[in-house]
Amino acid sequence: MSEQIFELKGNLFTLSVLHLFSADTALLSKQLDEKIAQAPKFFAGAPIVINLSDVQDEALDFSFLKSMLSGLSLNPVGVCNGSQEQNEIAKAAGLSVLNYSQDVKGATAKQQTNTSIVEKTVHLPAQVIHGTVRSGQQVYAKDRDLIVIGAVSHGAEVISDGNVHIYGTLRGRAIAGAKGYNEANIFCQKLEAELVSINGSYWISDSLQGEHWGSAVQIQQKNDSLEISALVKG
Amino acid sequence: MAKVIVVTSGKGGVGKTTSSAAIGTGLALKGFKTVIIDFDIGLRNLDLIMGCERRVVYDFVNVINGESNLNQALIKDKRVDKLYILPASQTRDKDALTRDGVERVLNELKKDFDYIVCDSPAGIEAGAMMAMYFADEAIVTTNPEVSSVRDSDRILGILHSKSKRAEEGLESVKEHLLLTRYNPERVEKGEMLSVEDVQEILAIKLLGVIPESQAVLSASNSGQPVILDSESDAGQAYTDAINRLLGETVDFRFLDVEKKGLFKRIFGG
Ligand SMILES: Nc1ncnc2c1ncn2[C@@H]1O[C@H](COP(=O)(O)OP(=O)(O)O)[C@@H](O)[C@H]1O
Numbered sequence: 167m168s169e170q171i172f173e174l175k176g177n178l179f180t181l182s183v184l185h186l187f188s189a190d191t192a193l194l195s196k197q198l199d200e201k202i203a204q205a206p207k208f209f210a211g212a213p214i215v216i217n218l219s220d221v222q223d224e225a226l227d228f229s230f231l232k233s234m235l236s237g238l239s240l241n242p243v244g245v246c247n248g249s250q251e252q253n254e255i256a257k258a259a260g261l262s263v264l265n266y267s268q269d270v271k272g273a274t275a276k277q278q279t280n281t282s283i284v285e286k287t288v289h290l291p292a293q294v295i296h297g298t299v300r301s302g303q304q305v306y307a308k309d310r311d312l313i314v315i316g317a318v319s320h321g322a323e324v325i326s327d328g329n330v331h332i333y334g335t336l337r338g339r340a341i342a343g344a345k346g347y348n349e350a351n352i353f354c355q356k357l358e359a360e361l362v363s364i365n366g367s368y369w370i371s372d373s374l375q376g377e378h379w380g381s382a383v384q385i386q387q388k389n390d391s392l393e394i395s396a397l398v399k400g
Numbered sequence: 401m402a403k404v405i406v407v408t409s410g411k412g413g414v415g416k417t418t419s420s421a422a423i424g425t426g427l428a429l430k431g432f433k434t435v436i437i438d439f440d441i442g443l444r445n446l447d448l449i450m451g452c453e454r455r456v457v458y459d460f461v462n463v464i465n466g467e468s469n470l471n472q473a474l475i476k477d478k479r480v481d482k483l484y485i486l487p488a489s490q491t492r493d494k495d496a497l498t499r500d501g502v503e504r505v506l507n508e509l510k511k512d513f514d515y516i517v518c519d520s521p522a523g524i525e526a527g528a529m530m531a532m533y534f535a536d537e538a539i540v541t542t543n544p545e546v547s548s549v550r551d552s553d554r555i556l557g558i559l560h561s562k563s564k565r566a567e568e569g570l571e572s573v574k575e576h577l578l579l580t581r582y583n584p585e586r587v588e589k590g591e592m593l594s595v596e597d598v599q600e601i602l603a604i605k606l607l608g609v610i611p612e613s614q615a616v617l618s619a620s621n622s623g624q625p626v627i628l629d630s631e632s633d634a635g636q637a638y639t640d641a642i643n644r645l646l647g648e649t650v651d652f653r654f655l656d657v658e659k660k661g662l663f664k665r666i667f668g669g
């Protein structure tokens with residue numbers, strides 16, 4: 167008998183929830199399009215669950231809704247808080263029916279007539295690493311800033327969805343705004359990096375070896391390129 | 401309580417076996433009952449450097465496999481009281497070391513010894529992992545060159561994340577930097593990294609700086625750990641390192657280019 171080549175287990179994932187206050191799909195399409203235009207990379211391919219708690223009595227065309235969301239490069243994966251009937255139609259359209267206990271009836275939201283996306287900025291504390299990140303190690307601060315109190319060695323990689331702060335020498339690779347965030351920064355006390363990257367723009371060591379090599383810097387994204395400036399001015 | 405010290409590096413040929421022999425012998429000279437274990441299965445050269453290769457009957461793998469008991473395999477050093485060697489096998493392959501087997505042997509040794517010095521093979525494969533997994537302290541042996549420093553950095557990362565102490569969330573493995581084959585002339589010429597360069601990158605406490613020395617070659621050719629050559633620069637540098645390991649503060653020697661006298665300049669030194 168051959169060895170089992172997989173493992174099946176439960177896990178928790180963060181999904182975005184699209185809470186509908188109206189069944190007007192045309193208006194929804196327009197408003198969503200505007201919203202996404204503000205931060206396209208953030209939403210690109212994002213798995214979305216549609217919360218139906220405020221439109222349980224409405225007739226919704228899930229196939230249409232699904233293709234409309236896909237067209238906006240979102241990835242609809244399921245529905246929650248729908249009526250029995252809606253759940254059946256959603257399933258037939260290839261969506262999962264998910265259990266969701268919170269916000270079952272948005273009492274105040276009911277009064278709103280047009281569709282809107284409720285966006286919450288969830289603040290996660292930075293991840294702090296005490297000591298050197300060594301060659302061969304990788305640290306990923308998901309959805310938060312990363313602070314390294316020490317150096318990042320050659321062959322080490324530090325990644326953050328927010329900013330990267332290094333209180334030491336950056337000799338390895340640093341990646342900020344990894345999921346797409348153009349205001350992310352990389353700060354380090356001494357720049358000797360193999361690679362720096364922000365929101366998809368990157369520079370390798372060769373391009374970094376200018377006036378700021380070996381000094382304390384801030385690296386930002388400007389006009390789809392990177393800009394390095396001295397951290398201590400004057 | 402017995403201490404397990406691994407002598408490790410990542411890179412080969414940097415002086416791990418030379419250092420294991422010197423440090424093990426140095427600890428025994430200080431009166432601690434010490435065993436040096438050769439983890440380099442298949443290569444076996446600790447016994448050569450210790451000059452006991454003709455006395456090997458049973459080895460580490462025999463003990464793990466239950467083919468001999470510890471007392472049959474341990475070789476007592478003829479020069480230094482309280483010093484023992486557990487040799488590696490020349491004939492087995494590296495997979496002969498199992499984690500359970502190694503742990504069993506270490507636990508048995510701990511009952512009887514003060515220090516257990518593990519001479520690690522090169523690389524970051526199973527054999528090297530096995531040598532460092534159970535360590536309480538690590539002596540990271542490094543040459544003053546870029547590739548050696550990078551490999552040592554890698555090893556420090558592994559000690560931090562994959563040792564038994566790391567996995568069980570205990571106090572982390574105590575790390576020491578041992579800079580070996582240090583050649584002040586080549587450092588001065590910029591051909592080698594300086595002590596400061598290496599320390600800045602690795603950021604761990606410096607245990608010793610062993611100069612590149614003819615005495616090491618003569619010592620290993622005659623099967624004698626270099627620390628027993630108390631006249632030699634390398635022997636003295638290892639003794640200094642032992643004293644630091646035992647908590648003393650000792651000034652560093654042999655860091656600068658020796659000013660050659662007229663005699664040496666004419667006849668070479
Ligand atoms: N301080 C030193 N000066 C000169 N040669 C040295 C020194 N230390 C080690 N060597 C030599 O380097 C070679 C490799 O040493 P060894 O201890 O076997 O390294 P490893 O165990 O790390 O592979 C040997 O030939 C040894 O004699």
Ligand SMILES: [Mg+2]
Nearest residue numbers: 416417440520
């Ligand atoms: Mg060796």
